[in-house]
Amino acid sequence: MSEEHFVIIGNGPAANEAALTLRERDSKARITIVGQELKGQYKPHLLPDFIAGAIEEDDLYLTGPAFFKERNIKLRLGQKVVGADFRGGWIILEHKEIIPFSGLIIATGARPRIPETVQIFEDLMLTLKTPADAKVWIDRLSEVDSVVLVGGDLVSLSVTDALVSLGKRVNFVIDEESFWPVPFSYEIREQVARRLVARGVRVLSGCRLMRVRRLSATSLEVVTDCETLHAGILGAFFGLIPNVKFLSRTGLDIERGILVDEHLKTRFDHVYAAGDCAQVYHPAIRNYWVSIGYENARLLGRIAALNLLGGKFTVEVARESIFRMDSIRVNTSWWMEL
């Protein structure tokens, strides 16, 4: 029996694709996925639909509990990795369990970004990344009739649609960091603003969030440099940043994400990173890039798995539609750190 034990940290598209690729190429190896979410892989783009009540919670999930078991892949959910020794070949979980590995793929994805200037108000903001976040939105929306959205990344536009469909009053504060990390032009930003207005959304374009104050359980005061707003919920949509903080003292090279070469390998043998958590070296531009999008993540997960098994594949990211609103459409596959 094979002594190999491949461990994958994360349970998103990159992680799942990596696990399936490993199993496809090695029928005997032990494969373990460690994910922090309580349930299996979900479809993040459906979260706004879930908030709008257009779909049920079960519709969010891609696979049932038996999917990985049938493929002899151990899926460990609701479990958090807090440390690692990459030379020693083990990771450690929050509950003090040590898991040895012969190969590791880190695919922890990304988490909502809150700009440093407004981090002190983080507890008063709602973000949207997971089904659990969506449930908080649903719970809070049942008590309020108005929402302020700030930032304005790609997810926020779908959320706006959901809120409008629920009959909520929406104020949208778009500042220069909107659509981060995609450097959109002023023209596109204004075009998006006009479309939002056409849907009944009040847009404060070019305004900056200054401070937030809770007035009551269902009321917030949101102060911008343009005007002061009152709403039941403040939604923060400033994009995503790689979810790698827990690896900060493990010896990995980390900037915004985990730095990997064009084969997705980290500085440690048998340790790879894939998906939103990775910053991939591009030999042509001699710099690192990050990607977003479901298909990109899957592709990176597959390449990481193939290379872990001895391959030498390099990443060639397909162009992917990441943003669409009426006739405004932006295609991108990767970009440099801003």
Added chain:
Amino acid sequence: MPKVDVTVEVCGMAGDGTIAAGGLINEAMASGGFSVLGFDSYPAEIRGFGRCVARSRIGSEPILALGDQTHVLISLNDEQSGVRVPFLAYNALVFFDSNPPVYLNEKQSVAAAVEPGMTLIGIPFSDLATSASGSARGRNLTALGGFAAVCGAAPELFRNMITKKFKAKGEKVLESNLKSFDAGYYYALSNLSDRMRPLFALPEQSDVAGRLIMSGNEAIGKAALDAGVLLYFGYPITPATPIMEYLAKHLPTRGGAVIQMEDEISSIGAVLGSFYAGTRAMTATSGPGFALMTELITHGVMAEIPAVILNAQRGGPSTGLPTKTEQSDLHAAVFGGPGDSARIVIAPTNVEECYYYTVMGFQLAERYQTPVIVLTDFYLDNRVEDLPVPEASEWEKADGNLYPAADSKGTYKRYAVNESGISPRAIPGAEGFAYTATGLEHTERGTPDYSPENHMLMTEKRYRKIWGALADLPAPVEFSARGSMDLGVIGWGSTFGAILEAVDTARSLGYRVGALKITSIYPYHVQEIKDFMSRCHQVLVPELNYSGQLANVIGHLCGKELIRLNQVTGVPFSPSAILARIERILKAGAL
């Protein structure tokens, strides 16, 4: 109110407070009006190593047996709990210590064993208990606090039971235990809002007055007290020892005594001596001890001296499986010993019956002047159930002895042959009523006589007496729609609860099945059993023994071959195992 049917399991190493935690769950939930059936399994060895598991099935309707799957696992020791994961429901909750004192490898971590669909609930049991009370000893209560918060079990129920349990140990001990519980409760409320699963909506009309929760062994002990027992003679043995402990606590307060004998032979000898002298006494043992008693039990048969012997069966033969359950002493109880030594054997099927059948045992022993064997087993002795406070009637507790008429003084024949086979029994020392109590075959006056005619006469007398006891023995109880059935399931002892649940389920699925509960093992109600069998196209007898011991005893009453379902795994039948067999039989019959 939605129907509640939840199985909770606490698992840990011996010494972790596993059984204590399980006991508190049982008592707390029963005090909330739920029906509870709890059962503990633990290693044969003394404290310090080995897996302990306390299982509780909690329902809003009467619970008849342990459930098939566990819905909530509370791990007090991850390495031990990991092996329990295959027995969990697909969406089970698993509570575990999220900050154990040492690092674990995968094999030692319950988190490594859980499957997707199950929800891990990490609570730093040890840390919280230490912070709250200064010691990690209360971590089992911290775990219960977390369980109560996440599962929506009213915390006051637990606090009341903790108070009841620790009050006698002083204010400091009580306070530290309550703090340990609250630490887990409030931690879960504050930190685990995403994992809440309210499973225990309290029954709307929870009438708990007049109900209590007790184990089979406690019920037997209480029954002995209520029946007026003054002397208990015994030698400790699992799973009967708790009866001795219970009586050791209570008998001295009423002028009685528990005397630990040098072995089981002397124990039964002392019980026979006590009854001979007119004082109710009992002994309790298990298979190996019962084997030692058999010669003197037959002495009681021959000399027609009452005795009550409780045989708490465990896995055998020989020392066997001391802490596992089995129903394999039926042959020994009914037939064990030299000669044709008919005696009464009765077998309760639940905790409430443990009480009433034990009280009945004393009445029957005196009335029929014979050893009466009450046959229980590990699963029945150690499980707890909620039940109405048992209280035997005056009639049930009454002196069952048939004393000689005063005018027979001087002409008294201790073993007078008559129609009933019951001869008046004088208490030794009564002037003019002297007799010889002997294990030798004897005449009506008790003098030895080995003649063919006398041995025939006396053997017939003794059998006539025992079979005459059927008039006082509980008849089989049928659970069916009457009429003819495709399958009848006959059961006895602790197994019957699982049988009844399986049969109830099968009937709800449209199968024409019924169940028959037999508690009078010997003598048995021939006509009633025959009547049931005759209305069943097929008859199934599930038993926790390999040889089908009840089926062997009653099989001749059935005109067809009995179908046997025998299990010797050391664990009780699950209702689903019996249901599966029922369905297989009926589907095969339908082909």
